[in-house]
Amino acid sequence: MSNKTFKIAVLIKQVPIPSKMRATKEGLMDRSVASMMNPYCKHALEAALELKDTIGEEKTEIWVISMGPPNFEQSLREALSMGADHAILLSDRKLAGSDTYATAKALGTLIQKLGVNFNIVFAGLQTIDGDTAHVGPQVAERLGIPHVSYVEKIDFKGDHVVVRRILEGGNITYKVPLPALLTITNTANKPRGPRLKYAIRAKNEEIKVYSVDDIGLTAEEVGSAGSPTLVYRVKNVTHDRPPCQFMEGETVEDKVNMLAEKLRELVEASKAEAVEA
Amino acid sequence: MEDVSDYDVYVIGGGPAGSSAAWYLADQGINVALIDRGKPIGSKNVSGGVLWGHDLKVLDEEWWKKAPIERAIISKKIGLLTEDKAMLFDWDFEEWGHEPYVGFSILRAKFDRWLAKRAQEAGADIYEGIAVDKLWIEKGEVKGIVQAGDKFKSKAVIVADGANSRILINSGLLTKPFSQNDFYLGIKEVLTLPEETIEERFGLNSEEGTAFEFILGGLPKNIVAGGFLYTNKRSLSLGVVVDLDTLPLGIHSYDVFEYYKQHPKIKRLIKDAKEEEYAAHFVPKGGLHMMPPLFGNGYVVVGDAAALCFSNGLVINGNGPAIRSGIEAAKVVSEAIKIGDTSSKFLSKYATSLKSTYVLENLIRFKNVEKFKDNPRIYSTYTPFILNFSEKLLREENKPREHLVKLLKQELKEAGINSIKAAIDLSGVRYL
Numbered sequence: 001m002s003n004k005t006f007k008i009a010v011l012i013k014q015v016p017i018p019s020k021m022r023a024t025k026e027g028l029m030d031r032s033v034a035s036m037m038n039p040y041c042k043h044a045l046e047a048a049l050e051l052k053d054t055i056g057e058e059k060t061e062i063w064v065i066s067m068g069p070p071n072f073e074q075s076l077r078e079a080l081s082m083g084a085d086h087a088i089l090l091s092d093r094k095l096a097g098s099d100t101y102a103t104a105k106a107l108g109t110l111i112q113k114l115g116v117n118f119n120i121v122f123a124g125l126q127t128i129d130g131d132t133a134h135v136g137p138q139v140a141e142r143l144g145i146p147h148v149s150y151v152e153k154i155d156f157k158g159d160h161v162v163v164r165r166i167l168e169g170g171n172i173t174y175k176v177p178l179p180a181l182l183t184i185t186n187t188a189n190k191p192r193g194p195r196l197k198y199a200i201r202a203k204n205e206e207i208k209v210y211s212v213d214d215i216g217l218t219a220e221e222v223g224s225a226g227s228p229t230l231v232y233r234v235k236n237v238t239h240d241r242p243p244c245q246f247m248e249g250e251t252v253e254d255k256v257n258m259l260a261e262k263l264r265e266l267v268e269a270s271k272a273e274a275v276e277a
Numbered sequence: 278m279e280d281v282s283d284y285d286v287y288v289i290g291g292g293p294a295g296s297s298a299a300w301y302l303a304d305q306g307i308n309v310a311l312i313d314r315g316k317p318i319g320s321k322n323v324s325g326g327v328l329w330g331h332d333l334k335v336l337d338e339e340w341w342k343k344a345p346i347e348r349a350i351i352s353k354k355i356g357l358l359t360e361d362k363a364m365l366f367d368w369d370f371e372e373w374g375h376e377p378y379v380g381f382s383i384l385r386a387k388f389d390r391w392l393a394k395r396a397q398e399a400g401a402d403i404y405e406g407i408a409v410d411k412l413w414i415e416k417g418e419v420k421g422i423v424q425a426g427d428k429f430k431s432k433a434v435i436v437a438d439g440a441n442s443r444i445l446i447n448s449g450l451l452t453k454p455f456s457q458n459d460f461y462l463g464i465k466e467v468l469t470l471p472e473e474t475i476e477e478r479f480g481l482n483s484e485e486g487t488a489f490e491f492i493l494g495g496l497p498k499n500i501v502a503g504g505f506l507y508t509n510k511r512s513l514s515l516g517v518v519v520d521l522d523t524l525p526l527g528i529h530s531y532d533v534f535e536y537y538k539q540h541p542k543i544k545r546l547i548k549d550a551k552e553e554e555y556a557a558h559f560v561p562k563g564g565l566h567m568m569p570p571l572f573g574n575g576y577v578v579v580g581d582a583a584a585l586c587f588s589n590g591l592v593i594n595g596n597g598p599a600i601r602s603g604i605e606a607a608k609v610v611s612e613a614i615k616i617g618d619t620s621s622k623f624l625s626k627y628a629t630s631l632k633s634t635y636v637l638e639n640l641i642r643f644k645n646v647e648k649f650k651d652n653p654r655i656y657s658t659y660t661p662f663i664l665n666f667s668e669k670l671l672r673e674e675n676k677p678r679e680h681l682v683k684l685l686k687q688e689l690k691e692a693g694i695n696s697i698k699a700a701i702d703l704s705g706v707r708y709l
Binding site for chain 2: 081193194195196197199200203
């Protein structure tokens with residue numbers, strides 16, 4: 001196809017704008033509302049673009065891959081205008097209701113079907129609509145490659161990468177052979193904006209759309225039929241604003257002093273608690 | 278990348294000026310790109326919220342039937358406020374409520390998106406969330422634009438990036454740098470209120486709207502500031518315009534907004550309304566002294582970027598001149614492209630045609646208006662005086678009354694107003 005030797009795949013999902021998020025009667029996410037590229041996916045794309053900057057534009061090729069309704073084209077075009085080279089959309093009514101298992105099966109199959117030997121696959125840590133963080137790692141299992149989740153730093157070393165994975169209260173550094181799949185945190189980078197050069201190119205770029213048939217799966221293997229997860233019930237959870245204290249005073253000094261006093265009390269209280277424990 | 282030429286014209290900025298220009302050019306079959314820093318397009322645009330006049334008729338004979346307008350303005354109120362007093366001139370014009378309407382309240386978030394969409398439907402390509410660095414200039418000629426370091430060739434560029442144009446600044450195209458003194462700061466809130474409440478409170482029928490403008494007197498020192506309030510369908514646009522140069526140390530523009538919002542008169546008008554949106558933006562004072570060159574080899578400047586905003590204290594209009602200048606520029610640019618001459622000489626036709634419209638004519642005719650409207654004594658001395666005096670004049674205390682002239686003299690003396698100075702200041706009315 002091209003002599004670009006280093007091939008990167010980025011998995012991208014489009015999510016409802018948080019303020020517009022709502023569920024359908026069936027308990028599924030309403031995909032008809034105004035939406036945007038999942039923020040974590042943007043970080044994954046940025047990681048890919050930074051890798052492209054490191055290796056060299058002429059040697060690298062970025063494929064953005066998504067699964068969802070036709071309006072996901074919006075995010076794929078956005079990715080192209082940020083600097084991705086190719087965009088692929090897996091779109092089929094049969095995919096509706098897919099859980100993470102079925103989604104990963106579909107995406108994994110699609111990636112294999114593309115016949116591109118990707119050197120590295122990036123995914124966002126999680127989506128902000130599903131919040132499972134399952135799809136990335138499951139796709140890696142499907143592809144039979146290693147994966148590291150929660151990655152916030154990547155050093156490219158040719159045939160392998162050294163990555164920093166964040167943990168609660170610390171981090172671990174891994175040396176990972178390529179190909180591999182990495183899921184990227186929102187602390188990893190600051191996603192760039194679109195660039196006119198790419199945005200103009202993206203206007204006319206064809207977005208290749210694949211159906212379930214195209215990738216050789218059946219309706220039973222994907223969508224709700226192929227999903228072991230059953231949605232039992234969806235509940236709308238509302239909560240009040242967390243308790244919030246305002247520092248009120250005449251001057252800034254008053255307010256700062258009050259705040260300092262408050263913090264001191266809290267520190268003392270937690271010390272006392274620690275002693276008790 | 279040097280020889281890439283995807284478009285004949287780049288329009289930088291998706292406000293009323295830029296979108297109107299792009300719409301006109303696309304209608305003429307010109308290959309045009311409209312680029313905006315905001316995403317969605319126009320999301321960084323702010324104005325008080327009335328669109329006066331029908332400059333858009335050139336693009337669509339019945340534009341207002343399709344545009345997301347809020348209410349047709351049928352009444353105008355101009356008033357004076359001091360801390361606890363208010364005085365209002367209140368006009369109702371029934372004919373303003375019928376075709377051809379005079380002005381409409383608009384919400385820019387909706388309106389600008391609609392305008393850009395019309396340009397797109399006409400054939401313009403839209404690029405959102407992209408900030409252009411500057412114009413690409415070689416040997417005094419604008420060759421195109423520069424974005425993220427990449428150069429894009431075009432036949433002409435329309436600069437429409439608004440007040441304090443970064444494009445003109447970065448391209449070194451100002452003959453004299455903008456200064457703080459060239460701008461007011463506008464601060465605005467959109468407050469939601471049910472439709473029926475708005476109509477009941479402001480004495481309006483459905484679809485009808487009103488526009489308030491206030492002189493804010495009685496602020497500390499010599500602060501020059503005005504307030505506005507416009508009715509939308511289900512919200513109010515409330516804001517102040519502050520002359521930053523007159524703000525003393527320690528008093529911020531938002532303090533002025535708070536002063537206005539907490540005024541008992543305003544409090545009654547916005548009772549129970551919920552804050553939905555907060556915005557602030559530079560407003561060019563407008564006028565010839567701050568106007569950058571309107572054209573050059575390969576480019577023209579329109580709207581707020583060209584400081585084509587008009588205010589004389591009684592009327593304030595930025596959207597109208599923006600649209601009109603966008604269209605006038607597009608007419609000339611489209612002609613220039615068709616005959617293949619985008620030289621400064623040819624594009625000077627834009628300035629000439631603008632002079633024949635109200636846009637430049639107003640700025641020329643009212644070139645001294647700031648001597649009156651930016652005179653601090655109007656705000657800090659005369660406004661409080663007029664309100665105090667009229668309060669005494671109108672108060673009935675079951676005591677013998679004074680004659681008007683005698684009371685006036687007494688009050689002038691008490692307020693320490695030098696009548697000669699006042700007479701000179703008052704003669705500034707001739708600039709209006």
